[in-house]
Amino acid sequence: MAQVSSIAEEQAPNPLSASKSVLLRISRFNPETDESNKFMEFSVPYQKWTTVLEAILDVKKHFDHSVAVRYSCRQATCGSCGMLINGKPRLACFTKISELNSDVVTVEPMNNFPVIRDLAVRFERLFDTHHKIKPFLIRDDTELESNEKEFLQSPEELENFIQFANCIKCGLCNSACPTMTTDSSFVGPQALAQAYRYVADSRDKGKDSRLDIIDESHGIWRCHFAGSCSQVCPKGVDPAMGIQFLRGYLLGFRS
C-alpha cells in the first residue's frame, strides 16, 4: 500500500511543488496621511519565471488590494513599473525574483520622484524636462512642402542615434542619478540622452537650439559622470555616453 501511495503522490500534479516562496516587503506611504513610509511584508510563492510585478499583483489579488502600483504592458515597453527593487532602480515587469538571488525582495518607490502613494510616483518633472529639449525633428521644410515623402537616411546615419531612440521614459536613469537628488533644477540624464538622440539625427536641423537649451547652469555641465544612469537603463540606452558626446559638441570636439 505504501508503494502505491508513493507512486500516486509522484504522479499527482502539484502546481506548487516546484515553487518557492519569497518575503516581499512593500513600501507603503500616503503623503496625505502618513509622515513616513512603513513596510508591509507578504510571503509570496514564485516560480523561476515569476517577475516582481507579478508578485506585487499577487499581493494585490490575494492579500491587500490597496497597494498602489503603476503598470501596463508587462513587457518592458511602456516604462510604467519602475521602482527600487532591493535598492536598485529596475522595471518590476523585467525583473525575475529568481534572478535577485535573495529570500527577501524589498520594493520601494523610485528616488528623485515625488510619491503619489506606495510605489506610484509623479512623472511631471521627467516629462517637463523631456519636453524642454524639443524631442522631435526640427526642420525648415516639412514633409508636406518637400518633394520627397521621406527624410532619407543611410544605415550609418541611423547607427549614430538608434541606441538612444530606445528610451521608454521609465525614469530609472533619473532615479539613479546623484545630481538629480541634490539639484532640483537639473535637466537629468533622460532628457540629455534624448537631446543627443535628436542632435545626432542627420534629418534634424535643431542642433544649435537644443545645445543652447542644455548649455545653462543646471544643464549638461552638472553631470558628474557617475554612470549610474547607464547602469540601470533596462533598454541599453547609455545616457552617460550621450552626455559625453553632447559635451563634445559644446567643447568644439564634434560638429
Added chain:
Amino acid sequence: MKESTIMKIHYGTALASVGLVAVHILMRLTTGFSDSLSYENVLANYQSIPYVVMLELILILLAVHGFNGLRVILLELKQGRVYEKAVSYGCVVGMIALIGYGSRTIIMTNMGMS
C-alpha cells in the same frame, strides 16, 4: 556668459595650473627643500620678475578655477533665483578679492616692502 564658456575656462585653468604648479615645485629642487623654504630664499624668489609673473599667473588661475568650482558646488546644494544670483556674484567678488590681496602681497614683496 554661457555655461560652456565658463566650463572651458574651468578646464583650461585646471590644466594650466597643473603645468605651472609643476614648474613651481620643480623650482624647489634647485636648492635643498628646507633651504628653499627659508625666509631669505622665499623673499629672493620674489625678486625674479619671471618667477613673480608665474606666481601671479598661478594665483589668478587657481582663484578662477577654485571659485568657479565653489559656485558649481553651491548651485547644486540649493536652488532659487535669488540664491543663485547671490552665489554667482559672491564668487566673482571673492575671486577678485583673493586675486587683489594676493597680487598686493606679490607686488609688495617684490618691491622689498615686506
